[in-house]
Amino acid sequence: MKAVKANVLYDGNKKQNNVYVCFEGNTITEVTETKPYGEIIGEGVITPAFIDPHSHIGLDRAGEPPYESEANDKLDSMLPLARAIDGVYMDDHAFTESVESNVLYSVVLPGSGNILGGMGSLIRNFEKNTKDAFVRDIGVKMALGYNPRSTTEWKGTRPTTRMGVAAIIRENFLSAQKAANLMNNGKKTIDEIDPKTEFFIKLINGEYKIMCHLHKEDDALFLMSLVDQFGIKPIINHGMDFHSEKIFEEIKKRDLSLVYGPLDSHPYKVELKHETWRNAELVKNSGVRFALISDHPVILQRNLFLTTRHFMRFGASKEQCISYVSSRPAQILGLDNLGTIEPGKLASFSIWNKDPFELDAYPAMVFGEGKLVYSE
Numbered sequence: 001m002k003a004v005k006a007n008v009l010y011d012g013n014k015k016q017n018n019v020y021v022c023f024e025g026n027t028i029t030e031v032t033e034t035k036p037y038g039e040i041i042g043e044g045v046i047t048p049a050f051i052d053p054h055s056h057i058g059l060d061r062a063g064e065p066p067y068e069s070e071a072n073d074k075l076d077s078m079l080p081l082a083r084a085i086d087g088v089y090m091d092d093h094a095f096t097e098s099v100e101s102n103v104l105y106s107v108v109l110p111g112s113g114n115i116l117g118g119m120g121s122l123i124r125n126f127e128k129n130t131k132d133a134f135v136r137d138i139g140v141k142m143a144l145g146y147n148p149r150s151t152t153e154w155k156g157t158r159p160t161t162r163m164g165v166a167a168i169i170r171e172n173f174l175s176a177q178k179a180a181n182l183m184n185n186g187k188k189t190i191d192e193i194d195p196k197t198e199f200f201i202k203l204i205n206g207e208y209k210i211m212c213h214l215h216k217e218d219d220a221l222f223l224m225s226l227v228d229q230f231g232i233k234p235i236i237n238h239g240m241d242f243h244s245e246k247i248f249e250e251i252k253k254r255d256l257s258l259v260y261g262p263l264d265s266h267p268y269k270v271e272l273k274h275e276t277w278r279n280a281e282l283v284k285n286s287g288v289r290f291a292l293i294s295d296h297p298v299i300l301q302r303n304l305f306l307t308t309r310h311f312m313r314f315g316a317s318k319e320q321c322i323s324y325v326s327s328r329p330a331q332i333l334g335l336d337n338l339g340t341i342e343p344g345k346l347a348s349f350s351i352w353n354k355d356p357f358e359l360d361a362y363p364a365m366v367f368g369e370g371k372l373v374y375s376e
Contacts, residue, residue, distance in 0.1 A: 001022055001023070001024045001029065001036070001037075001038045002022070002023055002024070002038060002039055002041050002370075003020045003021065003022040003023070003036045003038055003039070003040050003041070004020070004021050004040065004041060004042040004043065004046065004351055004365075005018075005019075005020055005040055005042070005043040005044075006018070006019050006020070006021055006043075006044070006045065006046040006351075007043065007044060007045060008045045008046070008355065009021065009031070009045075009046045009341065010045070010046070010047045010048075010318065010319060010322040010356075011031070011048065011340055011341040011342060012047075012048045012322060012323055012326040012327035012330075012339050012340030012341060013319065013323060013327055013340060014319055015318070015319050016031075018033065019031055019032060019033050020032050020033075020034070020035060020036055020040075021046060021341055021347075021349070022036050022038070023347035023367075023370055024370075025347075025370050026346055026347055026369040026370040026371075027344065027345070027346060027347055027370070028341060028342060028343055028344065028345050028346070028347050029343055030343055031341060031342060031343065041365075042351045042364075042365045043351070044351040044352055044353060044354075044364060044365075045351070045352040045353075045354060045355050045356065045361075046341065046349055046350065046351055046352070047102065047322055047326070047341075047349060047350055047352065047356060048322070048326040048327070048338075048339060048340055048341050048348065048349050049102060049103075049104035049105060049326070049338065049348035049349055049350070049368070050101075050102050050103045050104065050105075050304060050305060050325040050326055051103075051104075051105045051106075051107075051291075051325065051326060051329040051330055051333070051335070051338060051339065052098075052103055052105070052106045052107065052293060052294050052296065052301055052304055052325075052329070053107045053235075053259040053291055053293050053329040053332065053333055054107055054109060054211065054237050054238075054259050054261070054293035054294070054295055055106045055107065055108055055109070055293070055294055055295065055296040055301055056071045056108065056109065056110075056111060056295070056296060056297065057088075057092060057094050057095065057098065057106050057108060057125070057296045057297075057301055058070075058087075058088035058089055058090060058092045058094075058095065058106075058108055058123070059071040059084065059087050059088060059108060059110075059111075060296075060297050061089060061092040061093075061094070062092055062093040062094045062297070063093060069111075070087030070088070070089075071087075071110060071111035071113075072110060072111035072112075072113040072114060072117065072151075073110075073114070073117075073118075074113075074151070074154035074155050074156075075155055075156060076114070076155060076156030076157065077114050077115045077116070077148060077151075077154075077156050077157055077158050077159070077168065078114070078115055078116045078156075078157075078168070078172065078196065079110075079114055079116055079117060079118050080116055080118070080140065080195070080196050080199035080200075081118070081195060081196075081199070082110060082117065082118025082119065083118055083119045083121060083137065084108045084109055084110050084118060084119060084120050084121045084141075085108065085121035085123065085130055085134050085137075087110075088108055088121070088123065088130050088133070090127065090128055090129055090130055090133055094296065094297070094300065094301060094302070095125045095126075097300070097301075097302040098125045098296075098301045098302055099125050099126045099366060099368070099373055099374050100302070100362075100363065100366070100374055101301075101302040101303075101304075101305065101363065102305070102350040102363045102366060103125060103294075103301050103302065103304055103305075103325075104124065104125050104126055104348050104366070104368050104373075105122060105123070105124060105125060105135070105338065105348075106122070106123050106125055106296075106301065107120050107121070107122050107123075107138050107211075107333065108120060108121050108122075108123055109141045109211055109237075110141045111141075111147075112141070112143035112147040112148065112213040113143070113147055113148065113150070113151040113154065114143065114148060114151070115142065115143055115148045115159070115165055115168055115169060116140060116141070116142055116143075117140075117141040117142075117143065118140065118141060119137045119138075119139070119140050119141075119208070120137070120138045120139055120140070120141050120211055121134060121135075121136070121137055121138060122134075122135040122136055122137075122138050122333070122335070123135060124368060124369070126366075126368040126371075126373040126374075137208075138209060138211070138333055139208055139209025139210055139211045139235065140199075140203065140208050140209070140210055140211065141211050141213065142169070142210050142211070142212045142213065142234070143165075143212070143213040143214075144162070144165060144166075144212065144213065144214040144219040144222065144223060145162065145165075145213070145214050145215055145216055145219045145271050146162075146269055146270070146271045147213065148165050149161055149162060149164065149165055162219070162222075166222055169226070170226075172196065172197075172200050173200055173203075173204065173226065173229075173230050173232075175197050175200065176197050176198075176199075176200030176201045176203070176204055177204065177230065179193050179197050179198075179201060180201050180204065203232055204230050204231060204232060206231075206232070206233055209233075209234070209235055209333075209334075210232060210233075210234035210235065211234070211235050211237050211259075212234045212235065212236055212237055213237050213238060214236065214237070214238060214239065215238050215239065215240050215241040215242075215271045215272055215275075216241050216271050217241065217242055217243070217244065217246075217247040219271075220236060220239065220242070220247055220250070220251070221247075221250065223236070224250055224251070224254055224256075227254050227256070228254075233256070234256065235256070235257050235258070235259060235332060236251065236256055236257065236258045236259070237258075237259050237293070238259075238260070238261065238262075238293075238295070239258055239260055239283075240260075240261070240262075240267070240272055240275045240279070241271055241272055241273070241274045241275055242274075242279060242282065242283070243274040243276075243279055243282065244282075245282065245286070248282065248283075248286035248287070248288050251286075251288050252286065252287055252288050256288075257288070257289045257290065257291075257332040258283070258288050258289070258290040258291075259290065259291050259292070259293045259329065259332065260283055260290050260291070260292055260293065261292050261293040261294065261295060261299075261307060262293060262294055262295040262298045262299040262307070263277055263280065263292070263299070263307040263310055264277070264299050264303070264306070264307055265295070265298045265299050277310045280310040280311050280313070280314060281313075281314040283311075284311050284314050284315070284316055285314075289328070289331070289332060290324070290328065290332075291324055291325065291328035291329035291332055292304060292307055292308065292324045292325055292328075292329075294307075304325055305325055305356065308321035308322075308324055308325065309321075311324065312357075318355075318357055321357075322356075326339050326340065327339040327340050346369050346370075347367055347369060347370040348367060348368050348369055349366075349367055350363035350364075350365065350366045350367070351363065351364055351365040351366075352364065353376070362376065363376070364376045
């Protein structure tokens with residue numbers, strides 16, 4: 001058994017002082033005020049590993065030209081069988097900087113140039129190859145708004161308007177609904193269903209999460225019409241143009257989650273004309289379940305934690321801010337063994353040289369599933 005002393009422990013939900021975090025192998029075994037037997041290998045302020053629920057790290061890579069990006073395949077607007085993990089290069093230098101900044105887990109998603117871009121993958125940032133880095137598939141990337149209608153020069157069936165995007169999505173859901181009805185009535189078997197329709201049946205049945213890119217409130221309302229019609233349970237990604245209380249009421253009514261961001265990026269298109277860091281106050285006070293994202297490389301993943309300062313401006317506590325990048329994304333993504341520091345969870349955490357909310361703070365030791373993966 002190994003142990004580290006937390007002069008201050010932000011465990012992902014609350015704050016504790018002068019406790020010991022004990023772990024064996026890759027698992028936390030105890031958090032105790034009593035000094036344990038065994039080696040004390042570090043001391044300082046401890047936080048859980050940060051989790052980025054929306055990024056393109058390893059697809060859009062540091063120091064490499066845009067034409068080598070793996071984020072969007074231009075084959076067709078609907079690519080249900082694509083998987084982000086198949087395009088990731090783990091030698092992206094950004095992984096090193098993320099680990100140094102305590103961002104140890106990423107959901108890597110295809111880009112938003114396609115309506116359905118493929119399956120997003122949860123990966124360990126601290127591993128050296130995709131076999132060891134891959135944890136599991138998280139959910140399919142769907143895109144609404146400007147992006148999927150801006151790629152008409154790409155191959156396949158491409159919409160030129162938002163209503164075209166909506167029509168293609170509805171057509172696929174309706175086809176899946178009808179196919180499911182035929183199977184339920186014994187008139188077809190699963191072997192007679194084409195792979196794309198089968199995929200949409202799984203979306204309706206909730207077998208896969210839908211990570212839905214959108215910014216505008218009207219696009220969110222369209223998504224919620226799909227929720228009402230087909231019973232899907234998407235996770236809203238971005239929402240950076242949300243600027244009214246009404247939209248949050250609609251989201252809350254359907255018990256949907258939001259992964260919000262990227263804060264601190266330039267609003268470079270018309271659908272972001274209401275974007276401002278001040279919208280963080282609405283998000284914080286909405287009662288909607290949310291976590292923060294980097295959308296790396298839109299903002300660098302190493303700066304994910306810095307975006308919590310906007311919520312502090314509007315009264316969020318330090319404990320709440322830590323949760324926005326640890327326990328909240330774990331809860332939203334269904335990661336039962338990550339997000340907090342408590343017995344039974346994976347031993348993924350950092351020992352900081354001082355309170356991480358101080359400007360000159362940094363992780364002095366970083367542990368990924370019980371292994372020391374970085375030390376200053």
